[in-house]
Amino acid sequence: MKVLVTGATGFMGTGLCKTLGDQGYDITALGSRECDLTSEGSLSFLSATKFDQIFHLAAWTQAGDFCLHHPGEQWMINQNINTNVLCWWQKEQPQAKLIFMGTSCSYPTNLQLEETNYLDGIPTESLFTYAMTKRMLLVGAMALAKQYKMRYLCLVPSTLYGPGYHTDGRQMHFIFDLVRKILRAHLYGEEVVLWGDGYQTRELVYLDDFIKVMLLLNSKSENEIINIGAGREFTIRSFADIICDIVGFDSNKIRYDTDRYVGAKSKCLDIKKLKKIMPNLVYTDLKVGMEELIAWFIKSQAYGKKI
Ligand SMILES: NC(=O)c1ccc[n+]([C@@H]2O[C@H](COP(=O)([O-])OP(=O)(O)OC[C@H]3O[C@@H](n4cnc5c(N)ncnc54)[C@H](OP(=O)(O)O)[C@@H]3O)[C@@H](O)[C@H]2O)c1
Numbered sequence: 001m002k003v004l005v006t007g008a009t010g011f012m013g014t015g016l017c018k019t020l021g022d023q024g025y026d027i028t029a030l031g032s033r034e035c036d037l038t039s040e041g042s043l044s045f046l047s048a049t050k051f052d053q054i055f056h057l058a059a060w061t062q063a064g065d066f067c068l069h070h071p072g073e074q075w076m077i078n079q080n081i082n083t084n085v086l087c088w089w090q091k092e093q094p095q096a097k098l099i100f101m102g103t104s105c106s107y108p109t110n111l112q113l114e115e116t117n118y119l120d121g122i123p124t125e126s127l128f129t130y131a132m133t134k135r136m137l138l139v140g141a142m143a144l145a146k147q148y149k150m151r152y153l154c155l156v157p158s159t160l161y162g163p164g165y166h167t168d169g170r171q172m173h174f175i176f177d178l179v180r181k182i183l184r185a186h187l188y189g190e191e192v193v194l195w196g197d198g199y200q201t202r203e204l205v206y207l208d209d210f211i212k213v214m215l216l217l218n219s220k221s222e223n224e225i226i227n228i229g230a231g232r233e234f235t236i237r238s239f240a241d242i243i244c245d246i247v248g249f250d251s252n253k254i255r256y257d258t259d260r261y262v263g264a265k266s267k268c269l270d271i272k273k274l275k276k277i278m279p280n281l282v283y284t285d286l287k288v289g290m291e292e293l294i295a296w297f298i299k300s301q302a303y304g305k306k307i
Pocket of ligand 1: 006037156160
């Protein structure tokens, strides 16, 4: 099986390539250094190879308030990446199935995060442009499937966590930021200040679980959009308590800053469709997953140096 992975150097891509490699797939792995997907024709050097599947994971974004401050760049970069990938897929790789990632941010703020609502209403203002580029990726794939009988699968992950995240100082997803701050407080005596009142709720899916579910869905579904979520969410305070418990830090020392940006009050994907396809879905226990994540943080010193 010949497989192309864009975004192969990212958090999800690194894990996916490892799993595909272990399963004997013939993988072509691309990061932005091998191939800048914003440039038209950047994939033409691969046109002679006929791929069975293309996992399109590449996207230009970061967590926190990054999207709020980079809407123009996000529109230009992500629209170009996705347009180039879709056009190349249609022209050069119509035999391949395209598996790509949506985002929970694309859902409108006033409706359930259920697949039938993905293209309805208005996404939250702070993530609007990023959300709309992801919607356009789905619209493009749907259009090509309709006109050219091509095959795709759009998966919408909730926030993923696990060992192997970025250590390059970028804005991290909330769970990595929580671990970083609590570890720094524990090791360096810094104060932990968390954004918001701590009662905003989030869900998490362990990266290895996500990859297993993604590959299973890929073997069963096509021309669909499917959420991959945990089905339940916890307050930021509960995540902080779990981390403090593992690290051995007093959670009463955490200060909550209600003036800072917190994003949505709650974010939990509807997983009825997923459960229908995989009724026996079981994820890694949150405490076990967090222990793995914290062990990786300590081993790779991802909490950073003392300032
Ligand atoms: N992680 C999550 O919790 C989550 C949740 C929902 C959706 N998603 C979606 O899942 C996908 C993977 O997420 P991730 O967390 O793995 O993202 P990531 O760690 O930020 O990785 C992004 C990848 O995209 C590549 N990329 C960026 N700009 C590029 C360009 N101009 N040309 C070619 N490649 C480029 C990066 O390459 P370099 O390393 O060379 O920069 C990297 O490999 C994304 O589409 C994201 O929107 C992720």
